[in-house]
Amino acid sequence: MTHGYLSPTGLEIAFVLVGLVTLGSGLLVVTIKNLVYAALWLIVCMGSIGIEYLLLSAELLAWVQMLIYGGAIIVLFLFGLMLTRAPIGPTEELNVRNRWPAAIVGLGAAGTLVTVIVQAYQHTWFDPRDAVSLGTGQALGSQLFKYWVLPFELLSVLLLAALVGAIVLSASGRHASGVEEEED
Amino acid sequence: MHAVYPLVLGALLFAIGLYGVLARRSAIAVLMAIELLLNAVTLNLVSFGAILRDQYGMGQIFTLFIITIAAAETGLGLAIVLLLYRQRATADLGEQRELAEPVERFDADELLFSGETRGRGAAS
Numbered sequence: 001m002t003h004g005y006l007s008p009t010g011l012e013i014a015f016v017l018v019g020l021v022t023l024g025s026g027l028l029v030v031t032i033k034n035l036v037y038a039a040l041w042l043i044v045c046m047g048s049i050g051i052e053y054l055l056l057s058a059e060l061l062a063w064v065q066m067l068i069y070g071g072a073i074i075v076l077f078l079f080g081l082m083l084t085r086a087p088i089g090p091t092e093e094l095n096v097r098n099r100w101p102a103a104i105v106g107l108g109a110a111g112t113l114v115t116v117i118v119q120a121y122q123h124t125w126f127d128p129r130d131a132v133s134l135g136t137g138q139a140l141g142s143q144l145f146k147y148w149v150l151p152f153e154l155l156s157v158l159l160l161a162a163l164v165g166a167i168v169l170s171a172s173g174r175h176a177s178g179v180e181e182e183e184d
Numbered sequence: 185m186h187a188v189y190p191l192v193l194g195a196l197l198f199a200i201g202l203y204g205v206l207a208r209r210s211a212i213a214v215l216m217a218i219e220l221l222l223n224a225v226t227l228n229l230v231s232f233g234a235i236l237r238d239q240y241g242m243g244q245i246f247t248l249f250i251i252t253i254a255a256a257e258t259g260l261g262l263a264i265v266l267l268l269y270r271q272r273a274t275a276d277l278g279e280q281r282e283l284a285e286p287v288e289r290f291d292a293d294e295l296l297f298s299g300e301t302r303g304r305g306a307a308s
Contacts, residue, residue: 003186005186009185011185012185012186012189015185015189015190015193016189019189019193022193022197023193023196023197023200026197026200026201026220027200029200029204029216029217029220030200030201030203030204030207030208030213030216030217030220035210035212035213038213038216039216042216042219042220045220045223046219046223049223049226049227052190052193052227052230053227053230056190056230056231056234057234058230058233058234058244058247060244061230061244061247061248064248064251065251068251068254068255069219069223069251069254072255073219073254073255073258076258076259076262077212077215077216077258077262079262080212080215080262080265080266081212083266083269084211084212084265084266084269084275085269097209097278098206098207098209099207101206102202102203102206102207103203103207105202105203105206106199106200106202106203106206107199109198109199109202110195110196110198110199113195113198113199114192114195114196117188117191117192117195118188118192121186121187121188121191122188124186124187124188124235125185125186125187126185126187126234126235127185128185128234130237131233131234131237134233134234134237134241134244135244139241140241140244140245140248143240143241143245144241144245144248147240147241147245148240148245151249155249155252155253158252158253158256159252159256162256162257162259162260163259165260165263166259166260166263169260169263169264169267170263170266170267172267
């Protein structure tokens with residue numbers, strides 16, 4: 001049975017529509033002049049990527065994506081914007097100088113990747129509903145602890161190292177700024 | 185579903201993130217663009233996981249790992265950006281012309297250890 005591009009299934013239509021939302025909000029994240037709005041559009045982008053995971057039948061990952069990206073990481077970004085006293089209003093000089101070289105690199109990467117992918121996977125067809133049983137919490141958990149225990153433990157060490165690193169960085173920063181304030 | 189749809193979406197998202205990393209000047213905006221890059225990669229992993237359906241669940245497990253690493257990376261990156269802001273009073277990447285630490289912060293023996301280059305740099 002062949003599947004043409006001219007008669008899309010409902011799943012494909014939904015995927016493309018959510019994909020357009022993802023791309024539009026992603027473009028706004030990198031081009032909008034107001035940094036706080038960029039962080040808020042990042043929520044839309046991450047949420048729609050979560051919906052794409054659901055459409056690809058990665059159920060647990062969709063919720064993890066919503067929780068970690070839509071929640072925790074955006075809050076971190078907003079705190080970072082607040083603590084560095086980033087300009088809240090629109091700023092003109094956000095991306096002036098490097099805009100055209102960066103656009104050329106981005107368009108070149110997009111063109112190359114899309115050409116290669118279309119050439120390579122033109123005739124590949126899959127049904128995401130066949131993979132539903134792979135994306136449940138039960139399946140993912142059993143695979144994680146059956147086959148991927150060692151990377152999992154390694155990741156916990158990495159998280160600990162990141163925690164210690166962040167504490168060391170912020171503690172030494174407080175010391176340096178304290179010295180500067182005394183000098184002032 | 186044709187495999188082209190999720191893969192092309194991942195590629196375009198990657199290109200958008202690449203543009204953001206190169207064009208933005210605020211360090212925090214660059215970190216946001218890096219999140220876009222990581223999400224493009226995880227989208228590719230999830231779609232290949234759904235296409236190939238291997239018994240180890242590699243695509244989705246790796247996506248979980250990448251999300252964890254991205255969280256750690258964002259925390260550390262923001263700590264570095266805050267440190268940069270405290271020392272230089274700006275988080276603008278275009279303004280960071282010299283990456284060396286200020287010379288005054290070195291101890292005497294460290295200055296002796298590499299005294300030649302740093303002394304010349306301070307004099308100029």
